[in-house]
Amino acid sequence: MNIKEILSSLPLGTAIQLNGWVRTFRNEQFIALNDGSCISNLQVVVNADALSEEDSKRIHTGACISVHGTLTESLGKGQAIELTASKVEVLGESNPNEFPIQMKKHSLEFLREKAHLRFRTSTFSAVFRLRHQLSFAIHNYFNQNGFVNIHAPIITGSDAEGAGEMFTVSNFDLENPPRKEDGTIDFGEDFFGKHTHLTVSGQLEAELAALALGKVYTFGPTFRAENSNTSRHLAEFWMIEPEVAFNDLAANADLAEDFLKYCIRYVLENGKEDLLFLQEREATEDKQKPTEERQTAPLIERLEFVANNTFERITYTEAIDILLNSSHYKKKKFKYPIEWGIDLQSEHERYLVEKHFQKPVVLTNYPAAIKAFYMRLNEDQKTVAAMDILVPGIGEIIGGSQREERYDVLLEKCKQFNIPEESMWWYLETRKFGTCQHAGFGLGFERLVMYVTGMTNIRDVIPFPRTPKNAEF
RNA sequence: UCCUUAGUAGCUCAGUUGGUUAGAGCACAUGACUGUUAAUCAUGGGGUCCCUGGUUCGAGUCCAGGCUGGGGAGCCA
Numbered sequence: 001m002n003i004k005e006i007l008s009s010l011p012l013g014t015a016i017q018l019n020g021w022v023r024t025f026r027n028e029q030f031i032a033l034n035d036g037s038c039i040s041n042l043q044v045v046v047n048a049d050a051l052s053e054e055d056s057k058r059i060h061t062g063a064c065i066s067v068h069g070t071l072t073e074s075l076g077k078g079q080a081i082e083l084t085a086s087k088v089e090v091l092g093e094s095n096p097n098e099f100p101i102q103m104k105k106h107s108l109e110f111l112r113e114k115a116h117l118r119f120r121t122s123t124f125s126a127v128f129r130l131r132h133q134l135s136f137a138i139h140n141y142f143n144q145n146g147f148v149n150i151h152a153p154i155i156t157g158s159d160a161e162g163a164g165e166m167f168t169v170s171n172f173d174l175e176n177p178p179r180k181e182d183g184t185i186d187f188g189e190d191f192f193g194k195h196t197h198l199t200v201s202g203q204l205e206a207e208l209a210a211l212a213l214g215k216v217y218t219f220g221p222t223f224r225a226e227n228s229n230t231s232r233h234l235a236e237f238w239m240i241e242p243e244v245a246f247n248d249l250a251a252n253a254d255l256a257e258d259f260l261k262y263c264i265r266y267v268l269e270n271g272k273e274d275l276l277f278l279q280e281r282e283a284t285e286d287k288q289k290p291t292e293e294r295q296t297a298p299l300i301e302r303l304e305f306v307a308n309n310t311f312e313r314i315t316y317t318e319a320i321d322i323l324l325n326s327s328h329y330k331k332k333k334f335k336y337p338i339e340w341g342i343d344l345q346s347e348h349e350r351y352l353v354e355k356h357f358q359k360p361v362v363l364t365n366y367p368a369a370i371k372a373f374y375m376r377l378n379e380d381q382k383t384v385a386a387m388d389i390l391v392p393g394i395g396e397i398i399g400g401s402q403r404e405e406r407y408d409v410l411l412e413k414c415k416q417f418n419i420p421e422e423s424m425w426w427y428l429e430t431r432k433f434g435t436c437q438h439a440g441f442g443l444g445f446e447r448l449v450m451y452v453t454g455m456t457n458i459r460d461v462i463p464f465p466r467t468p469k470n471a472e473f
Numbered sequence: 474u475c476c477u478u479a480g481u482a483g484c485u486c487a488g489u490u491g492g493u494u495a496g497a498g499c500a501c502a503u504g505a506c507u508g509u510u511a512a513u514c515a516u517g518g519g520g521u522c523c524c525u526g527g528u529u530c531g532a533g534u535c536c537a538g539g540c541u542g543g544g545g546a547g548c549c550a
Contacts, residue, residue, distance in 0.1 A: 027509045043510080061500090078510045097519095100483065102500055103511050109542060110484070164549065201550090226548055227474055239550065335546095346546075399550065444550030457543090469541080 004037035006071065010081050014071045018042070018083065019091065021120060022063045024103045028056055030076075032103075033067070033083075036119075039126055039277045043074065043082040050085040061103055062094030062120065108460055115464055115473050123281060126274035127461055130267060131449050137266035138219060138240055138445075141259055147215040147242065152202025154221065157194050158423060165225035166197035167235075198223035203241050203442060204374075204427055207403060210243035210438055211430050217242040219445070227468050231457040232395070234446060236466035243440035249376075249385040249402040252439035253362050256389055256398050257311050260360075260448075264307045267452050268300070275300055275453075282454045295393075296358075299454045306360060306391070313362040316344075316383065322356060323348055343370045346395060353390045360391045373417040374427075375401040377409055387441070394451050400441020407431040 001016050020035035020042075031044040044067050046056075059065065069085040076082070101111075101120050111118040118124045142149065155169050171191035172178070178189040187195040202218035209216045218241045225235065242255065267275065279299040286294040297305070314322070323329055323338045328351055336345040344352075344363075353361050365383040368375070375384035385402035404410045410431055414421055421428065449461040459465040464473045 024511065026512055027507060029507070030509050030512090032510080045508080074508095076508055076510070096501055097483075102484065104484075104499060105511090106484065107543095113542085222550085224549075228548060229474085230546080230548090231544080233549070237550070396550070442550060447550060 002037035003033070003035050003040060003042045006042060006081070007038065007040055010071075012071055012073060012081065015069070016071060016083070017066065017068050018044075019064070019066050022059055022061055022065060022094070024061060025059045031059065031065070031067075031088075033065070034122075034125075036125055038129075039122060039273050043076070043079050044069065044088070045082050045084045046088055047085070051088045055088065055090055058090045058093050059088075060094050060096040060099070062096075062099040062101060062117075063090060064092035064094075065089060066091050108457065112459055112465070113472075119463075122277060124460070126277050127449070127453050127455060128463065130271045130274050130278075130453050131461060133267050133271045134263055134445070134449055134452060135219075137263045137270075140266070141262045142215075142217045142242065145215070147217045148209070148213045150202070150206055150209045150213075150216045150218050152199065152205040152218045152220060152241075154199055155192075155196050156199045157192060157196050158204065158427075164200050166200055167223050167225045169196045169198055200224055201239065201241065201442065203243065203440065206241050206243040206440060207427070207438065208430055210245045210440070211434065211436065214246075215242070215244050229468060231459070232447065232450075234458055234462065234465055234467060237458075237462070238445035240443040240445055241440060243438065245436055245438045247402070247439040248437060249364060249387060249439060252400055252402060252441060253311075253313060253364070253387050253389075256387070256400060256441050256443075257360075257362070260389070260398070260443075261307050263448065264303050264452065268303055268307065272300075275303070278453050278455075295454070302392075302454075303452065309359055311360045311362050311389070312357045313364065315365045316363055316367065317365065319344065319348075319352060319363055322352065326351065326356070328355070341367050341369070349390050349395050353395075354392045358392070360389060363388045363390065371401070373413045373419060374403050374410070376404045377413070385439075389441075391451055393456075394447055397447045397451060398441050398443045400439065402437065402439040405431060405435045405437055407435065 001018070003018070003020070006016070018033070018035065020033040023032040023034050023041050025031050029046055031046060032041040033044050034041045050069070066089040067083060067085050068087040069083045071081055072084045074080060074082040100114050101117055106121070108123075111121060111124065119128065139149070170177075170187075172185070178186040180186045187193075190196070199222055201222055202220060206216055206218050218239070220238065221236055222239045223236050224233075226233070242259070244252070244255065247255065282295060282299055295302070317340065320338060320340050323334075328334065329338060334347055334351075336347065338348060352363075353359075364385070364387045365378060366386045367382060368377060368384045371384050371386045375386045377384055387398075387400050388396050389398035391397050404413060407428065410428065411421065414424060414428075446458050446461050450456070450458055453461060455461050459467065
């Protein structure tokens with residue numbers, strides 16, 4: 001029996017054995033015990049006969065103990081049930097002079113440097129339980145809707161995906177790699193016989209599968225060697241990429257909206273206690289902040305709002321019009337220019353989502369020049385069938401498109417984007433053999449976890465974040 | 474990569490114009506108390522003031538360079 005089960009069934013009078021970690025030891029008599037099964041602690045009442053004085057001095061915050069005892073109605077006010085111990089055994093001590101986690105508020109920055117121990121805190125155990133709930137919800141959603149999970153390769157030989165800087169995968173002796181006559185490194189001699197990288201996206205592989213299996217999705221790690229130092233970027237992150245044959249852009253947006261709402265509802269139903277804890281935490285933090293930086297509504301209310309409201313759908317062109325006609329623009333409050341043909345800046349996206357619509361927004365049909373080569377060219381020859389979903393607080397959470405399925409048009413786009421045809425031969429072939437309309441999108445898993453937990457730094461929603469200059473643990 | 478801000482006890486922070494032995498709360502140890510809820514009270518121990526160099530009679534404080542963290546921007550998911 002774990003604490004979650006005990007607190008949901010309240011089995012008074014039951015004799016049990018329970019293992020867990022000490023959060024606090026008050027008055028040399030009361031242990032707040034946590035076993036990770038839920039956010040709540042169980043109070044263990046220790047009388048002198050259950051614990052020797054010697055062992056009593058070995059119990060500190062962080063220690064692991066095993067308790068035999070009986071579940072009884074609590075005499076204190078803070079809890080309904082408590083475990084009256086008949087025997088307490090210290091399984092693992094925790095030297096209080098060295099153990100850095102205390103039963104007080106620690107800064108998230110400090111805990112980031114103690115990533116191996118931060119699981120022991122209420123905040124991080126809640127975040128990682130919710131991360132699991134979301135991961136499970138994602139597989140659930142796609143499975144229930146007839147999608148096939150495709151494991152895209154992590155090591156890739158394609159070097160033209162255009163999604164960012166890539167990490168090289170090599171078996172060479174870095175001191176002395178084989179070189180060609182012109183002095184450049186001869187990757188022909190390397191393990192795979194060519195220059196290989198860690199994948200930046202499983203999309204292209206997912207497309208290959210979708211053009212046979214119909215509905216597929218990938219959910220795996222991806223890697224970007226960009227020198228991005230922000231609270232929204234990681235060098236190693238997990239991405240969900242569904243790809244559906246015969247879907248157009250509208251169907252793609254329908255799928256993305258339905259999928260996001262399902263994940264949020266799933267967490268509201270299955271992770272309520274952890275959400276409540278994080279909501280409280282956020283409210284406490286907000287009290288320290290100036291009014292304009294505070295959240296507009298409590299966490300659970302924000303999630304329910306997204307789950308129950310239709311996302312706003314507008315085109316890029318309409319978005320530009322809204323921005324140009326806004327009083328914000330007329331008062332010259334935007335730092336960056338707004339003009340058809342250039343990409344929207346963070347401040348513009350925030351304005352649309354947080355001020356103008358105050359709900360998630362699906363932006364579609366961007367100018368072709370600012371989007372990737374594989375996006376389908378629209379009839380106007382100027383825009384592509386792209387879509388970004390923007391949410392308050394995070395910004396872009398989903399990026400997707402209807403893909404260019406016409407061989408000639410795709411070949412032309414490759415030329416425009418300086419992508420060598422021979423490196424993409426396998427991708428182009430799908431457009432020669434039984435091509436069809438299809439669409440998909442990518443969702444950054446950590447951004448979803450951020451949105452659902454209300455955490456504001458992406459490094460706090462993945463157990464061991466990989467960022468520039470940091471690969472500890 | 475750019476802008477900005479910070480780095481002082483295990484943690485959170487104060488430290489005045491450059492001036493004697495660098496402080497507080499929490500944590501920890503000891504004692505008191507014993508149905509507590511981050512218990513309380515008393516006493517005590519605890520410092521590479523991020524690193525390197527410089528200015529000065531004297532640097533936690535001023536200057537230069539570097540390292541690391543935070544916030545923002547770009548790139549994006």
